[in-house]
Amino acid sequence: MSPWVRLIIYLVAAPVVGGLLVGLDRIISARMQSRQGPPILQPFYDVIKLWHKENIVVRKSQNFYILFFLLFVIFTGALFFAGSDLLLVIFALTLAGIFLVLGAYKASSPYSFLGAERELIQMMAYEPMVLLTAIGLYMATGSFYVHDIAQAQKMPVWALPGVFLGFLYSLEIKFRKSPFDLSCSHHAHQEIVRGITTEFSGSAMAMIEVAHWFENVMLLGWVYLFFASQPVVGVVMAFLVYFMAILVDNVFARLKWQTAIKSAWLATLILGFGNIMILSYLK
Numbered sequence: 001m002s003p004w005v006r007l008i009i010y011l012v013a014a015p016v017v018g019g020l021l022v023g024l025d026r027i028i029s030a031r032m033q034s035r036q037g038p039p040i041l042q043p044f045y046d047v048i049k050l051w052h053k054e055n056i057v058v059r060k061s062q063n064f065y066i067l068f069f070l071l072f073v074i075f076t077g078a079l080f081f082a083g084s085d086l087l088l089v090i091f092a093l094t095l096a097g098i099f100l101v102l103g104a105y106k107a108s109s110p111y112s113f114l115g116a117e118r119e120l121i122q123m124m125a126y127e128p129m130v131l132l133t134a135i136g137l138y139m140a141t142g143s144f145y146v147h148d149i150a151q152a153q154k155m156p157v158w159a160l161p162g163v164f165l166g167f168l169y170s171l172e173i174k175f176r177k178s179p180f181d182l183s184c185s186h187h188a189h190q191e192i193v194r195g196i197t198t199e200f201s202g203s204a205m206a207m208i209e210v211a212h213w214f215e216n217v218m219l220l221g222w223v224y225l226f227f228a229s230q231p232v233v234g235v236v237m238a239f240l241v242y243f244m245a246i247l248v249d250n251v252f253a254r255l256k257w258q259t260a261i262k263s264a265w266l267a268t269l270i271l272g273f274g275n276i277m278i279l280s281y282l283k
Helices: 003-032 042-052 062-081 086-107 110-141 146-150 161-174 202-225 231-251 257-282
Strands: none
Touching: 003 042, 003 062, 003 202, 003 231, 042 202, 062 086, 062 202, 086 110, 086 146, 086 202, 110 146, 110 161, 110 257, 146 202, 161 202, 161 231, 161 257, 202 231
């Protein structure tokens, strides 16, 4: 399939799939808590409602950063699904995260400021493992390019079980789910209220939600890469990983930021770096 075709499919399908995943997340979480839950299309209704709400801001420039957060998340996914370099994908995703943090800082709210600080801590926690994931996939397939990795004869997961498990650990941080919902909680009755998104409303909040939809689809695409030689297995594993993230979110309470970063680095060292060292020795 042409990279341009994959790119167009991503731009059209990612917000639809991402929104449906969030709706499925709400339903599964509700059933785990013995509740009925909202309809699966509720995230789309919420975003439409946000677009029509009055856009109240502390500083007008804060929405400028959110716009670029959305654009860079879309750009990151476009690079990934077009088959580009994984390292470039990582750098673009990091830049997107920086724009979100800058928007929260610009709001000058104590809650958004605290959320921004914790978002930076989370980036410190997961970035090393994400980078090691790209290095591991290169060592297993001989290329940093998504297109080449997806065409590997063997599933990279057989050579990278530790890297895969470490990446799953970092995914829980990227999905902003418990025990790593440090910067942006879905619950108002806690110490950071809504954290990094506290001072955003209307269209800005809608852009943040849509950006997360694009981001989640791209992250599950990373999971697929570990099983790319067997497409059906890859899709099933991506959905299974998302279900496990929902399960963990409903089972564990939030960690302190100190524990979160230490545990993430420990997982990176043991699972990620350990796996790469063993793979390097065997080669």
